[in-house]
Amino acid sequence: MPNWQMPKAGLLITPKTLVVTRGYQTEKLTALGIDSSGYGNWCDPAFFIGLSIQAGTESGISAEGNINMVTELVQHRRVPLDEPLALTGQIQWVRPVPRGLRIRTEVEISLPDGTPVLSVARESLKPNPDRVGARGAGEQAALVIADPQALQRVASYALTPEATQAYSSEGNAIHYNVEAAQAAGFQAPIIGGGQGVHFITQALWQGGIDQMDLAIYFRRPVFWDEPVWVGIKPDESAAGLIKGEKVATEIRINGLVRPRTGSQP
Numbered sequence: 001m002p003n004w005q006m007p008k009a010g011l012l013i014t015p016k017t018l019v020v021t022r023g024y025q026t027e028k029l030t031a032l033g034i035d036s037s038g039y040g041n042w043c044d045p046a047f048f049i050g051l052s053i054q055a056g057t058e059s060g061i062s063a064e065g066n067i068n069m070v071t072e073l074v075q076h077r078r079v080p081l082d083e084p085l086a087l088t089g090q091i092q093w094v095r096p097v098p099r100g101l102r103i104r105t106e107v108e109i110s111l112p113d114g115t116p117v118l119s120v121a122r123e124s125l126k127p128n129p130d131r132v133g134a135r136g137a138g139e140q141a142a143l144v145i146a147d148p149q150a151l152q153r154v155a156s157y158a159l160t161p162e163a164t165q166a167y168s169s170e171g172n173a174i175h176y177n178v179e180a181a182q183a184a185g186f187q188a189p190i191i192g193g194g195q196g197v198h199f200i201t202q203a204l205w206q207g208g209i210d211q212m213d214l215a216i217y218f219r220r221p222v223f224w225d226e227p228v229w230v231g232i233k234p235d236e237s238a239a240g241l242i243k244g245e246k247v248a249t250e251i252r253i254n255g256l257v258r259p260r261t262g263s264q265p
Contacts, residue, residue, distance in 0.1 A: 004062040007103050007126065013089040014059040017112075020047060022081045031166035032195065033157055034202050042208070043079040045118060046201045049194030052107040052120045054171060055087050063172045065127055065184050068193030069102070069137060071216040072121040078210060079109070079117050086110045092121075098136030100128035133185060141217055144250045148242045151231025154203045159191065164224040167195050175224075190221040196228075196241045196249045203230045204239060204256070213255035220248045 005011065020043045029036040029044065036044075049071055053063050079085070089107030096102075102125055109118040125137045145151065165176045173180035174189060181189040197216060204212075222228060222243055232239040236256055241249040 003060065005060040007061055007091055007094050007101065009091055009093045011061065011091040012059070013055050013061070013087070013091075013105070013107065015086065015088045016055060016058070017084050017086055018051065018055075019084055020051075020079070020081055025081060028167050029198065029202075031163050032198055033163065034198060038202070038205060039081075040208070041081055043081050044198060044201055044205070045073060045075045045079060045212070046194050046197040048079075048107070048109060048118055048120050049073070049122070049197060050169065050192060052087070052089065052105070052122065053194075054169060055089065055107065056105060057171045061091070063124075065129075065174055065180075066103075066172060067125045067127065067137075067174075067221075068122065068218045069125055070123040070141065070218070071193065071197075071214075072119070073197075073212075073214045073216060074119040075209065075212045076116045076118065078208070084112055085117070086112060086114075089120075095138060097125070097138045099125060099131055099134045100137075101126040102138040127184065141215075143247075144215075144217065144238045144252045145231075145233075145240045145247050148231060148240065148245055148247055150233070151238075151240060151242070152234055153229055153231050155199065156227065156229040157199060158227050159222070159224055161189070161224045164189065164191050164195065168192060186221060187223065189224045191224055193218050193249070196222055197251075199228065199230050199241055200239050200249070200251055203232060204236075204253075208259045209256060210259050211255065211257040212253070215252040215254060217250050217252075218248075219250060220246060222248045 092104040
């Protein structure tokens with residue numbers, strides 16, 4: 001087992017260079033039932049939710065059992081596939097809550113020349129195993145989507161365990177192992193936050209996105225075999241992943257800049 005570090009404010013994520021290849025994007029999105037061809041030469045920014053978590057585990061910060069609560073995803077410019085990217089980051093703060101620890105981590109993605117392309121700020125819950133069933137994980141933001149039926153339904157998906165296992169990477173077994181999920185208090189494995197966001201970014205991406213600023217709130221767990229659908233407000237101010245009539249993941253769209261007509265797809 002790795003020698004895990006206890007999360008604390010100021011703890012640095014080891015800087016690394018990473019490449020999101022076209023093959024990787026195609027493989028992972030295809031596993032989820034998403035057509036990757038619409039992204040052209042560009043990366044689905046939702047990948048960096050998981051990639052930032054992975055960078056933390058590689059730096060000795062365990063993600064096992066952790067639960068995404070809030071992610072702020074800001075794309076400064078489109079992220080190229082098959083090109084090296086630099087990742088840096090650190091833990092900003094750690095706060096005790098009734099269920100364990102709430103942790104805020106900020107990660108920056110840039111081109112080799114230092115040009116920023118993406119920022120990911122994530123607040124997660126690190127549950128205390130002695131407090132399974134406890135309630136309270138810190139301050140909750142106001143609802144973004146009051147009525148899911150007011151959304152324009154744009155896509156539906158039937159989740160399967162096989163798809164979630166094919167998408168998931170090692171590091172948090174509650175997403176792919178029944179025993180681990182049940183030990184954490186879930187009836188079955190839950191999909192990772194980033195996996196659910198892929199369904200929403202795919203719906204938003206139509207025609208491409210040059211810049212965007214998203215505040216993502218993970219309201220309810222989505223089990224790996226549930227049907228879900230994606231809805232977008234007609235004015236593109238919000239979007240959500242819905243299970244039944246309840247919001248599972250909702251996004252406040254603070255900014256969205258699409259490419260000019262005739263620019264590279």
